[in-house]
Amino acid sequence: MQFLEQLITLRKTLHQNPELSNQEEATAVRILNEFKCFSPDEIVTDLGGTGLAFVFNGTDSGPTTLIRSELDALPIEETNTFSHRSQVKGVSHKCGHDGHMSIVTALGAELSKSRPQKGRVVLCFQPAEETGMGAIQVVKDSRFASLKPDYAFALHNYPGLELGKVAVRAGTFNCASRGMIIHLKGKTSHAAHPENGISPANVMCNIIQELNALPSKIVDQGIEGRHWVTVIHAKLGDIAFGTAPGDAVVMVTLRSESNEGMHTLIEQAEAFSRRLAEQEGLSISFEYDDVFQASVNSQIGCDLVVNACETLKTPYLLLDEPMRWSEDFGQFTATAKEGAMFALGAGQASPQLHNPDYDFPDSLIPIGRDIFLDIIRQLNGLEG
Known part of the structure; x- marks a missing residue:
């Protein structure tokens, strides 16, 4: 109970001191300081920018x-008034990454007491998830080759569950998504x-009319799954009554529910x-921003999560459809081939992410912590 209170204190400290994507230097130092007492066998800093990896080795070969x-946190001004509210104007942990960091820190504490029996466990803290760039940066870092996983797992808290x-x-x-920016250039005139x-x-x-009709058209063409197109902004010229516009955005x-569907949306748009x-x-x-590929769970990865829930008697739900929000964790499962992300309910009355x-x-x-620990037990074994 005392250590849980320490973890809650850590979570609240992280919540008070949020940092935006690729600016998470102080957050990384906090996590690094927490892990020093866990004596990991290897520490990698500045991974993909501000990222961290802590490696716990087993004595036998294995996965x-x-x-x-x-x-990272988000560029959102917090409206809560509790004592641990964000102390950084216009920035706050409104996706729950402060909680995710605390969970994986708790996992590090457990691994310091019960090392894996075989293979190794890598606890990775990545930057810039909110922009869709962080996982790409980590996987492309030359040092990631020595950490390449056979299995990769993550969770995300989920209000409404x-x-x-x-x-x-x-x-x-999780669905693939990206922001598309279309620039049109003509010629101004009086x-x-x-x-x-x-x-x-x-x-x-x-173009706006065609974009709105695109999802139903590609379904008619036999592209499986669900697809959405949301026009978020349009601008025509400048506010000048004496000028006929010459440009637009x-x-x-x-x-889309699949990377293939996303490719079709882009190609046809x-x-x-x-x-x-x-x-x-x-x-x-054309320009593209906030690019996320679909996050795809393997059957084996899903089964490992379900097995952990059944062992721990944690209630679980097998979803019929993908989550519509996006996540960059798909970069890790694409690298590992086996693994899964799962949602952990934050409560039906919780405010939304x-x-x-x-x-x-x-x-x-x-x-x-306990779900991740049981997954590790299934794959790597645990001493003690």
Whole structure:
């Protein structure tokens, strides 16, 4: 109980001192200081930027099991008034990464007392999950080759699901998503003589209409799964009544249950946008931001999570459909081939993720720790 209180104190300290993606230097130092007393066999710092990896070796040969947590917070002003509210203006842990870090720190404490019997366990704290870049940065780091896992696991707290209940599925667990930015360039003109310019107004409107219709069209083409297109912003010229506009921007979020579906969304959105622009004599270019591939659970990974829940008598739910939110953990399962992410219920009355009043439930810390620990027991064994 005393150590649990220390973990809750750590969680609240992390909550008070959030850092944005790829700026998590102080957060990484806090985690590093916590792990020093756990005597890991290897410590890797500055992994993929500010990331960390702590390696616990077994005495016999066996698989490498990686457990991932996230370091970063969000650019959201917290509205809670409790004593551990964020002390950083405009930044807060509204995705619960403070809780995830505390869970994996708790796991490190257990591994310091009961080392794996075979293989090794890597506890990885990655930067920049919120931008979709952190896992890519970690996997591309040259030092990650020596840490490459055979199995990879992660969790995410999930408001709306019963407190402490697990949700998991084999196959796609989180959707692929990305922000698409379409730039249209024509020619400005005096508003009294719009015929002397090339306005992108009609093309912008037609592109928006085509984007909204795209999900149903690709389903009709036989692309399986669900797909969403959400226009989030559009801008035509500048506010100047004497000028006919010459440029426009359309911003849209593309989302799909599969990486194949995402590829089709991009391919077709670019194709009809180019066609419409060319018909009106406009130039066109595309940018992408917040790129997340689908996070896909293997059947073996899912089974290991379910086995842990059954052993621990933790209630669980096998999902029929993927979660619609996105996560960059798919980079790890794509590397490991086996593994899974699961959701851990934050309570049915909890504020939603990314809401300014969200706070991670501390009661989830021992639940998450014990599930990960049992997965490790299944794969690597534990001493003692």
